[in-house]
Amino acid sequence: MGCLVSTPKDGGGNRRTPANVGEVAVFVPGLRIPKTVDFSQPLGDHLSKNLVERLSALRTRIVVMAGQEAPTATKLKRKTATQHGGSSFSDLLQATENYLSVLLGLVKEGSQLKHMVQFVWVNQEDDAEETAISNAWYELLSVLHLMAMLSLSHANSLLLPKISGESYQPKVSEERRRDSVDVFLKAAGYLDYAIKHVLPQIPSELRTDLPIDLSEGVLRAICLQALGQGVDVQLGMAIDSAKATLAVKRRLACEMVEYWHQAQENIMNLPLTDGWGGKHKLFVKWKYAEAKAAAYYYHGLILDENNTEVSHRMAVAALQAAEEFLKESKKVCEVFNTMPPTSRNPPLWGTLKHLSEKIPKDTSSKVRINRDLYSHETILETAPKLPDFALALKPDEYQLPQVDPSWDNEG
16 A cells, blocks of 8 residues: 655754744745655566666756755745756756656556555644655645645745836835746645545545655645735735725725635644744734734724714724734734744735734724724624635636656557
8 A cells, every 4th residue: 555654853954944044924834855765676678778768867867956955945045046047946857747647657547556666755833854655646746735835935936026127125026926827726736636536546544654744734834825826916905096995995805815825724733843844833823913903903094984973883802903904913923034944024014014003003093083992802702703705716727737758659
């Protein structure tokens, strides 16, 4: 059913965790790095020499490239390029696609080869430093996870603000923001496919031995994180648009709350306490509080438009809740940044910059007007319920590539 080997945390020096990961707009819990595998010994008597060598060469390319990309994927840079002038991200992503088409031959229907090769990957969030499993579905799951992490790393690089020649204020262009939403949906698509179509292929008794990096809860949480951050970017663009109404902004903010709520539900009970795992939990908690601040703020503004005492009372309560959640998000953010590997926020811009300025100002103004309605002790208890909206942003419908034609010539 697949041999499992897990190396304890102190079992070697393969896992490389940087002391500081730099600016974080998008959380990337490290890259799981594949280790070299010998295909010739287990497959040499079953496949042609050419196919074995091709499998080995394609995977070795990923081993080398992922090892080089890992430091830049965690200590993130605003721009990464290879010596040939292309993006190292896109090169590695293309390498994984090329490998997948050949790897799929090991898991195609009727294949007797799926348990013959022991695949080894270095973990990031799990206590075990590395996990080796003799199951090609585990390899496929690991590759899809790598593709999603690379996409999130790319999204982070797109969303780090730069100071343009036109302004001294750091900002992210609309083009980069739109591109980041596409990247978030691709990342979510890889993970959604993995959850629905790859995890079920791994026997249940073996699934419990997967590293926590590949547990269903973590995969779902990261998928929802990608969708939540995609909506966050959309909300930022709506804030910048003169055409976007308060109703549009409130809907986006409320959808963002639901994505982060679901992400927290999936990750809160998992044994993630320190390192990447601890930061992962804190990132979700931080962004969940931030999303609630945005949702209560826009809900409060809409309630205040109704000229009744009840609606004004509810508006004040909503705005006060927004201010409390904004304070909470800032506190959690500080804890997130100080937990090793340490990190820092990029310069303030977009949704958070707008809310950080507007929420305290508008709340103070409404409280002064409705001073007799103010009660700090009952801020959260009296906050009105947020409206429910159907979630509009969905993962891309990822499809695996076709099995490489070289398998047609095998017996």
